[in-house]
Every structure is written in C-alpha cells, then in structure tokens.
Amino acid sequence: MKISMIGTGYVGLVSGVCFAEFGFDVTCVDIDAAKIERLNRLEVPIYEPGLDEVLARNHAAGRLTFTTDFDAAVASSDVVFIAVGTPSRRGDGEADLTYVFDAARRIARAMKPGAVVVIKSTVVVGTCRKVKEIIAAERPDVDFSIASNPEFLREGSAIEDFMRPDRVIAGVEDERGEAALRRLYRPLNLREAPLVVSSLENAELTKYAANAFLAMKITFINEIADLCEKVGGDVQRVATGIGLDNRIGSKFLHAGPGYGGSCFPKDTTAIAATARKLGAPLRLIETTIEVNEARKKAMAQRVLAALGPQTAGRIVAVFGVAFKPNTDDVRDAPSLVIIPELQKAGVTVRAHDPEGRAQAEPLLPGVVWCEGPYEAAEGADAVAVLTEWNVYRGLDLGKLKECMAGRMVVDMRNIYRPEEAAAAGLRHIGIGKPPAGDA
Structure with missing residues (x-):
C-alpha cells in the first residue's frame, strides 16, 4: 500500500515517518521547496526527540521520500492523507480550512480510481463531507472513499504516541475506507491499541x-x-x-x-x-x-x-x-x-x-x-x-x-x-x- 502525506508540518512529517516505520511506502509532499530540500538532506525542520533517527533509517531503506511533485505522488498512492495546517481564522476564531480545500481540489485532479482520502488535519465537524463534495465536483467520474483519522500526538513524545497510542480514531462511511485504515494500523494489533470506528x-x-x-x-x-x-x-x-x-x-x-x-x-x-x-x-x-x-x-x-x-x-x-x-x-x-x-x-x-x-x-x-x-x-x-x-x-x-x-x-x-x-x-x-x- 502506497501512501502520500500532503503537508510536512508537525503532524504530517511525524505521521509520514511513522507509517514508513510500519513498513509502508510513504511520499511526503510539500509546496515549500526549501523544506523538501532540507528533508532530502535528512535535516529535520522541527525539534522532536527521536524523529531524526527514524526519518534517516526509513529514508535509507527507500520507504520514505520527500517531494514537491504533488500530482505524481498522489497519482501513485492508494491512500492520500491531508495533513495541512488549519490556523485560527481572523475575526471569528474558527479554523481556516483554506489549505484543506485547496489540497482536496489538487488531489481530485491527480488521484487514481479507488483511492482513499483521509483527513488528518484538525478540522471542524462537516469538513470531511465538504472535502468529499469538492472532490466529487472536480472528478464526478472517479470512485473514491473519504475518511477521518485525527491525530493525538503530544509534542516531545510524538513518536511514542504514534507507536503506542491510547486509541486510533477512524471515521469512515464505507467498507473500503475502514479496510484501508485497519490495514494501516495493523502493526498496532500486538499492542492492542483500540481502533474506534465511527462516523466522519x-x-x-x-x-x-x-x-x-x-x-x-x-x-x-x-x-x-x-x-x-x-x-x-x-x-x-x-x-x-x-x-x-x-x-x-x-x-x-x-x-x-x-x-x-x-x-x-x-x-x-x-x-x-x-x-x-x-x-x-x-x-x-x-x-x-x-x-x-x-x-x-x-x-x-x-x-x-x-x-x-x-x-x-x-x-x-x-x-x-x-x-x-x-x-x-x-x-x-x-x-x-x-x-x-x-x-x-x-x-x-x-x-x-x-x-x-x-x-x-x-x-x-x-x-x-x-x-x-x-x-x-x-x-x-x-x-x-x-x-x-x-x-x-x-x-x-x-x-x-x-x-x-x-x-x-x-x-x-x-x-x-x-x-x-x-x-x-x-x-x-x-x-x-x-x-x-x-x-
């Protein structure tokens, strides 16, 4: 199973590196060319204990790559994660979903049929439905699934939290989305981490x-x-x-x-x-x-x-x-x-x-x-x-x-x-x- 992680901020980078550690083929995508160049030189742009070691190990193994080529990464992926920022919107304090919706439009144009699009960014209720509408409007002829998989990573303990989570939340609306998330988190079965499946x-x-x-x-x-x-x-x-x-x-x-x-x-x-x-x-x-x-x-x-x-x-x-x-x-x-x-x-x-x-x-x-x-x-x-x-x-x-x-x-x-x-x-x-x- 091939994964694209859209966004190499804190959540996207940690999640992408850890999925590669699970054995998956992961491509981390960002529009910031300077950041991608640093990552390809194995320079981690954030301080998170242990992240540099796990990143280097999986990059050397060929399971983890970094690119600005959004379309190529998405086109070859079975699962596409959206992990872009959702800053507070000026004026009313609601989450600014501009980056999420922009990513959804670009994913729609490049994704292959049967892909599962997973929202990992922290988003307000109803965002996954809106992303689904955006993708469907761009590519009404392409079958795909939408899912929600929020993160619960503590800065300073993120690797441990990903590898040994209290729980994994999987918001899905069809069997394909659920099956994809179950497969992604299968390595946690031995640790008996609860997978809570519910609605988006x-x-x-x-x-x-x-x-x-x-x-x-x-x-x-x-x-x-x-x-x-x-x-x-x-x-x-x-x-x-x-x-x-x-x-x-x-x-x-x-x-x-x-x-x-x-x-x-x-x-x-x-x-x-x-x-x-x-x-x-x-x-x-x-x-x-x-x-x-x-x-x-x-x-x-x-x-x-x-x-x-x-x-x-x-x-x-x-x-x-x-x-x-x-x-x-x-x-x-x-x-x-x-x-x-x-x-x-x-x-x-x-x-x-x-x-x-x-x-x-x-x-x-x-x-x-x-x-x-x-x-x-x-x-x-x-x-x-x-x-x-x-x-x-x-x-x-x-x-x-x-x-x-x-x-x-x-x-x-x-x-x-x-x-x-x-x-x-x-x-x-x-x-x-x-x-x-x-x-």
Missing part, C-alpha cells in the same frame, strides 16, 4: 472535544492553585489526592502559567466559535479560554510583584520559552505574553531555552539570549521558570544564588523543592503553595 462527524468532533477537555482540566487546576495560595494549601498535594480518583486521573493536573502550543489555544477557540455559530455555545470552554489568557498576564504580574515597587532597570532571568519541554514550539506559549509584560515595566529579560531560541527570538525583540541558565542568571534580580526542561531541574541552587544579584525564584512549574531553595538562600515562589525562604 464523530471522528472530527472527538479530536476537538478531547483537546478542549484537557485544556479545561489544566485551567481548573490552575484556579485551584490560586485558591491554595489563599488558604495555605499545596496544589501538588491536592492534585495527587484528586488524581488518584480513577474518574479524574492524574494527567494534566500540573499547575503552571497557562496552556499554549499549536493545539489547545487553536482548537478551543475553533470549537467554541463553531458551537456559537450553531447555537450550542460551550460556556465551559469559552470561560477556559478567557481564564487561560488572563493567567498569562497574571503570571507576569507575579514576577513584577516579586521585584518590588521599583521594576524599571531590574533584570529577570527567564528559564524556558517553549510552551513545554522537549519541543522548540513557542506558538501561544506563556512566554510570549509574560516577557513583553515584563519589558513594558522596564525589566531587562535574559533568557535561555535549550531548543526554542530560534523560534522565539524574532517574536521577542529586546531579549538578551544566553547559552545556559547560569549565564542567564548572571546579575539577575529574579529568576522566572516558565518551561520545565530537565536541564533546569538539576541546577546547583547554591551556584544559582551566587550568579544572581537578588534571591527571588518565581517557579511557575514547581520544579524546585521550596525547602531546598531556602537552604540555598533563595526565596522560592511556587504555584499553589506558600512562599519559602522568608527567614
């Missing part, structure tokens, strides 16, 4: 509903953290207590500066906008979006409060600008709100991130970029931990204190034990717990 609409909605629920869970624990600070509680203890309830679960109960990334902000906005348009508003999700945006600014104010009334001319070392560790993705990251708010108050920001600098630097003018955390902390009045990279977890807190001019550590990820920070002479301000190091 159910599959489309499942993706949005899952991300919206997780975003809501993060926002919930962030608000509980605020309450813990008022009553002298510890949000980590509370999260452990409620997470042990099987009905709740422990994942996504880590308080922090708010969610970001390529999925949660975009998908919550899109599902809320679609629901409003259809007359079924999602009040919980709308509130989640509002609370999350407000939280990022509140975290900046927390850093400014730690500096005291005089903030102009002060220095803050920021540890981490990516929205989460093990990725270079800074899309909608809390850092993109927090750092500018600090700069507005006259603060000089010295920042470090193991992988995110290249993506963040054009978006954060005026930041002093450093090669390591100790360098960033040199002369700083305070340290703000925004991303929980492992390189920050094991820092020598005594050495950190020696580098700094002040002693404030605003730990937005709770990676340090307050008592250890206090022993090093630092004043630790965590999330959802009382400050330590006042003595």
Whole structure:
C-alpha cells in the first residue's frame, strides 16, 4: 500500500515517518521547496526527540521520500492523507480550512480510481463531507472513499504516541475506507491499541472535544492553585489526592502559567466559535479560554510583584520559552505574553531555552539570549521558570544564588523543592503553595 502525506508540518512529517516505520511506502509532499530540500538532506525542520533517527533509517531503506511533485505522488498512492495546517481564522476564531480545500481540489485532479482520502488535519465537524463534495465536483467520474483519522500526538513524545497510542480514531462511511485504515494500523494489533470506528462527524468532533477537555482540566487546576495560595494549601498535594480518583486521573493536573502550543489555544477557540455559530455555545470552554489568557498576564504580574515597587532597570532571568519541554514550539506559549509584560515595566529579560531560541527570538525583540541558565542568571534580580526542561531541574541552587544579584525564584512549574531553595538562600515562589525562604 502506497501512501502520500500532503503537508510536512508537525503532524504530517511525524505521521509520514511513522507509517514508513510500519513498513509502508510513504511520499511526503510539500509546496515549500526549501523544506523538501532540507528533508532530502535528512535535516529535520522541527525539534522532536527521536524523529531524526527514524526519518534517516526509513529514508535509507527507500520507504520514505520527500517531494514537491504533488500530482505524481498522489497519482501513485492508494491512500492520500491531508495533513495541512488549519490556523485560527481572523475575526471569528474558527479554523481556516483554506489549505484543506485547496489540497482536496489538487488531489481530485491527480488521484487514481479507488483511492482513499483521509483527513488528518484538525478540522471542524462537516469538513470531511465538504472535502468529499469538492472532490466529487472536480472528478464526478472517479470512485473514491473519504475518511477521518485525527491525530493525538503530544509534542516531545510524538513518536511514542504514534507507536503506542491510547486509541486510533477512524471515521469512515464505507467498507473500503475502514479496510484501508485497519490495514494501516495493523502493526498496532500486538499492542492492542483500540481502533474506534465511527462516523466522519464523530471522528472530527472527538479530536476537538478531547483537546478542549484537557485544556479545561489544566485551567481548573490552575484556579485551584490560586485558591491554595489563599488558604495555605499545596496544589501538588491536592492534585495527587484528586488524581488518584480513577474518574479524574492524574494527567494534566500540573499547575503552571497557562496552556499554549499549536493545539489547545487553536482548537478551543475553533470549537467554541463553531458551537456559537450553531447555537450550542460551550460556556465551559469559552470561560477556559478567557481564564487561560488572563493567567498569562497574571503570571507576569507575579514576577513584577516579586521585584518590588521599583521594576524599571531590574533584570529577570527567564528559564524556558517553549510552551513545554522537549519541543522548540513557542506558538501561544506563556512566554510570549509574560516577557513583553515584563519589558513594558522596564525589566531587562535574559533568557535561555535549550531548543526554542530560534523560534522565539524574532517574536521577542529586546531579549538578551544566553547559552545556559547560569549565564542567564548572571546579575539577575529574579529568576522566572516558565518551561520545565530537565536541564533546569538539576541546577546547583547554591551556584544559582551566587550568579544572581537578588534571591527571588518565581517557579511557575514547581520544579524546585521550596525547602531546598531556602537552604540555598533563595526565596522560592511556587504555584499553589506558600512562599519559602522568608527567614
């Protein structure tokens, strides 16, 4: 079975590489010639642990190729995946499906009879039906199938998530589409990954509903953290207590500066906008979006409060600008709100991130970029931990204190034990717990 993956962004590239690892013949297609040239040189344009190794192995084996020749790739494929971007549309927040529909028109003109077209991009309910209409209008004489196969890949763990998924969602409307997806995911049978077969609409909605629920869970624990600070509680203890309830679960109960990334902000906005348009508003999700945006600014104010009334001319070392560790993705990251708010108050920001600098630097003018955390902390009045990279977890807190001019550590990820920070002479301000190091 030959596969074409239209789009070599995060989802398309990871999915194409992993299908090749399953043994399929995969051609990844993109209109960006420079990106395709890089991929053919085995240069991975994103940071994702392990992706470069799997890509190189399958490229060497001849199972994985990269091209700008859209028509040739599609014409020879049994299954064509659409994995192009669906950014938020300006004005109303709905997903912009322009790239999906453009890909559908091009696929229609090149595909062979009997092909299965699978939407892997995150799309609103009804998109698969619309894609089917577009293809049928372009090629009314050609028989084909349409399917939905949303992705659930976590940046930083994408290879593992693809190879060992919690579930695979297959939205289909005929036996040919179902058979194709079952064959594609047959290598997962030994791992007993559930294949959930349903309608196109159910599959489309499942993706949005899952991300919206997780975003809501993060926002919930962030608000509980605020309450813990008022009553002298510890949000980590509370999260452990409620997470042990099987009905709740422990994942996504880590308080922090708010969610970001390529999925949660975009998908919550899109599902809320679609629901409003259809007359079924999602009040919980709308509130989640509002609370999350407000939280990022509140975290900046927390850093400014730690500096005291005089903030102009002060220095803050920021540890981490990516929205989460093990990725270079800074899309909608809390850092993109927090750092500018600090700069507005006259603060000089010295920042470090193991992988995110290249993506963040054009978006954060005026930041002093450093090669390591100790360098960033040199002369700083305070340290703000925004991303929980492992390189920050094991820092020598005594050495950190020696580098700094002040002693404030605003730990937005709770990676340090307050008592250890206090022993090093630092004043630790965590999330959802009382400050330590006042003595």
